[in-house]
Amino acid sequence: MRIEKNGKQWFKEVFDQNYTYILNYLFYLSGDTELSEDLVQDVFLQLWEKRDEVKQETLRPYLFTIARNSFLKNKRRQKYDMKFRSNYFERTENESPEFILEMKEFDKKLQGAISDLPEKSRVVFLMNRMDEMTYREIAENLGVGVKAVEKQMSRALAILRKKLEKNI
Structure with missing residues (x-):
């Protein structure tokens, strides 16, 4: 698929196919849901701005590279410490x-x-x-x-x- 300068349909398809992967990747790096959601928006904004330069064959690795660089930039700026949240175990009546x-x-x-x-x-x-x-x-x-x-x-x-x- 050729990337068109105003390829809104192409962008929507790329977004729909990659959003969850990029969001999860950013969460794994940061441990913060809100930060991940903010950064994933930046990733797709950068993709839109550079859509004419992106090659279809390297699109997904390109997105992961943007994501990683966005995270590192944010980490340097805010010296963010990763914290994981535990919400895996819920209390049930059968557990002591x-x-x-x-x-x-x-x-x-x-x-x-x-x-x-x-x-x-x-x-x-x-x-x-x-x-x-x-x-x-x-x-x-x-x-x-x-x-x-x-x-x-x-x-x-x-x-x-x-x-x-x-x-x-």
Whole structure:
């Protein structure tokens, strides 16, 4: 598909196909829903402004590059510390208070361990485990090779295993 200067239909299709991926990627980097939503708007604004320069073949990696650069720019400007929010475990009538407490403590340790991962490993891990993306899909989205994704995933799992074994 050729990108037209006023290609509103093209832009809508690109937006619809990529918005969730870019939003999740930014959330994985920042840990902040509102910041991710603000940055994803910036990403698509930049795409619109540079639509004549973008090649269709490299569109998705280009979007991820814009997203990463927007996040880093924001991080430098505000010295933003990532905080994950735990909202995975809800109280039910069948769970004991002790179980709920243990699960919340484990979730807190897991979120801390994930946030301590090196950035590349953290992003690959979350894209695979949260978005259920294959290594090939992650590689295409990030513009890297499948072997690089495998290496980062292996690193993430080893670090998490080591950190969580200490706490269990």
